[in-house]
Amino acid sequence: MVAYSKTKVACLLIFFFSEHYVGLSNGKEEKSPTKQDVSHSRLRDRKNLENILQLSPDVHGKQKYSSSTLNIKAILDKLRAIYQSSIKPLEDVYRFTTLGKNTVTDGEIYAKPMILFLGPWSTGKSTMINYLVGLEDDAYKLRTGAEPTTSDFTVLMNGEEYRTMEGIVLAADHTRSFSALEKFGQGFLERLQGIEMPHRLLQKVTFIDTPGIIENRKQQERGYPFNEVSQWFIDRADLIFVVFDPTKLDVGTELEAIFQLLKGREGQIRLILNKADSVTPQELMRVYGALFWSLAPLINVTEPPRVFIGSFWANPIKPNTMTQLFEQEENSLLQDVHEVVRNGVANKIAFVRQHAIKVRIHALLVDKYVEVFKNKKSLFTDNEKILSHIIDHPEKYYIFQSVQSHANISKYDLPDPDIYKDFFHMEAINTLMPLNYHCSFFKGCMYDDLNAAITVDLPKLLQEVRKGQDVCTVGDKDCENS
Numbered sequence: 001m002v003a004y005s006k007t008k009v010a011c012l013l014i015f016f017f018s019e020h021y022v023g024l025s026n027g028k029e030e031k032s033p034t035k036q037d038v039s040h041s042r043l044r045d046r047k048n049l050e051n052i053l054q055l056s057p058d059v060h061g062k063q064k065y066s067s068s069t070l071n072i073k074a075i076l077d078k079l080r081a082i083y084q085s086s087i088k089p090l091e092d093v094y095r096f097t098t099l100g101k102n103t104v105t106d107g108e109i110y111a112k113p114m115i116l117f118l119g120p121w122s123t124g125k126s127t128m129i130n131y132l133v134g135l136e137d138d139a140y141k142l143r144t145g146a147e148p149t150t151s152d153f154t155v156l157m158n159g160e161e162y163r164t165m166e167g168i169v170l171a172a173d174h175t176r177s178f179s180a181l182e183k184f185g186q187g188f189l190e191r192l193q194g195i196e197m198p199h200r201l202l203q204k205v206t207f208i209d210t211p212g213i214i215e216n217r218k219q220q221e222r223g224y225p226f227n228e229v230s231q232w233f234i235d236r237a238d239l240i241f242v243v244f245d246p247t248k249l250d251v252g253t254e255l256e257a258i259f260q261l262l263k264g265r266e267g268q269i270r271l272i273l274n275k276a277d278s279v280t281p282q283e284l285m286r287v288y289g290a291l292f293w294s295l296a297p298l299i300n301v302t303e304p305p306r307v308f309i310g311s312f313w314a315n316p317i318k319p320n321t322m323t324q325l326f327e328q329e330e331n332s333l334l335q336d337v338h339e340v341v342r343n344g345v346a347n348k349i350a351f352v353r354q355h356a357i358k359v360r361i362h363a364l365l366v367d368k369y370v371e372v373f374k375n376k377k378s379l380f381t382d383n384e385k386i387l388s389h390i391i392d393h394p395e396k397y398y399i400f401q402s403v404q405s406h407a408n409i410s411k412y413d414l415p416d417p418d419i420y421k422d423f424f425h426m427e428a429i430n431t432l433m434p435l436n437y438h439c440s441f442f443k444g445c446m447y448d449d450l451n452a453a454i455t456v457d458l459p460k461l462l463q464e465v466r467k468g469q470d471v472c473t474v475g476d477k478d479c480e481n482s
């Protein structure tokens with residue numbers, strides 16, 4: 001179901017453009033371009049970028065920066081302790097990773113917020129990252145071009161010195177957050193690369209550049225599971241920019257598949273109508289409508305996602321385009337990036353809590369399977385046959401239904417029963433114990449610890465972060481005066 005009507009979109013569109021378009025014709029129209037105007041010999045002023053992202057050294061003095069870094073580290077240490085003591089034990093005893101899920105590594109807990117760029121090829125993803133980091137004249141800038149240039153997933157991150165890193169090296173380093181990517185195989189690791197450099201923005205966030213989506217390309221031609229890899233990044237990204245080019249708005253099967261993967265992460269999605277300087281305002285208005293029109297059936301939320309329109313590169317905005325609108329849009333986008341930095345720790349706590357909820361559902365399901373099997377098996381029956389029947393027909397034993405009602409879980413959060421067929425083929429049921437087996441006099445029950453993490457410890461930690469943010473945050477202007 002499309003939750004917001006196309007008429008609403010059309011109204012929104014007219015309102016949005018009328019403001020800026022009228023602005024343009026109300027005396028703000030710019031002179032037609034001369035040869036000198038369109039030359040891109042000088043780069044755009046980066047003051048707005050430096051101010052909004054608080055990158056200049058004078059905005060956050062050394063002392064402030066280090067004290068709040070310490071604070072974040074203390075929170076993340078607590079998060080790690082909760083994970084290790086209350087979530088991981090149940091994950092281990094119920095072999096959560098056999099479901100094909102990851103555990104949460106230390107690297108992930110301490111990782112910087114991640115901003116992911118997705119979208120068709122040649123829409124300006126790499127150019128945009130180069131612009132944000134200021135790499136235009138840098139030997140380490142990401143490759144860009146009108147043809148499909150990037151076949152790699154590139155992780156751009158902070159480091160003490162400039163260096164590139166092969167995917168195998170990046171994934172083998174367990175102090176980083178990318179070690180789980182090893183599971184996608186050599187084919188993928190060859191298409192993964194890391195770039196490290198000392199940079200103020202990269203001290204705050206990590207950027208992930210992805211190969212562009214090319215419609216009509218078969219998945220296997222990539223030599224690795226592109227969708228699964230994309231899903232891994234989508235699940236972890238704090239902000240997801242889906243970048244479009246107004247001159248080629250082809251929504252095909254691969255883009256549809258990506259939107260399928262984005263389900264549940266709508267809050268993180270930002271659509272970007274980039275290269276808006278390459279079309280006239282009138283064309284841009286039509287394209288904006290067309291973009292919403294084609295994406296509406298793919299996004300199943302009540303609120304349309306935020307769209308940023310502009311020209312997100314270092315070249316000065318071309319005359320005869322909607323300069324004022326593009327500048328405002330760029331500033332709003334930068335604000336969004338800044339919010340991600342501010343909320344990075346809170347997002348991480350939410351991610352671990354979400355993970356804990358999945359572990360809880362898994363533990364309850366396995367407990368139920370074990371209980372049903374224990375009740376049905378006997379000395380006089382073919383227990384193998386009974387087990388197969390339970391695994392093949394969990395609905396006949398009300399396994400999922402009883403977990404759902406007992407634990408008050410939404411049916412949309414329950415996993416597909418089929419994955420438990422694979423699970424019990426890999427894990428012998430008699431090696432798994434019911435939940436009450438994992439209780440001890442001194443330590444209490446593992447399940448209670450997990451529940452306490454979900455309902456008390458993690459929300460409390462989140463509160464601590466929010467309170468801390470009110471008082472003082474990295475480079476926060478209000479902080480400066482307190």
Ligand SMILES: Nc1nc2c(ncn2[C@@H]2O[C@H](COP(=O)(O)OP(=O)(O)O)[C@@H](O)[C@H]2O)c(=O)[nH]1
Binds near residue numbers: 312
């Ligand atoms: N006119 C215009 N061209 C752009 C803009 N951003 C990028 N480009 C050009 O678009 C082409 C593709 O950019 P690239 O970053 O390689 O796209 P990617 O494949 O999505 O990473 C390059 O030739 C860029 O110079 C923009 O804002 N305006």
Ligand SMILES: [Mg+2]
Binds near residue numbers: 127
């Ligand atoms: Mg690229």
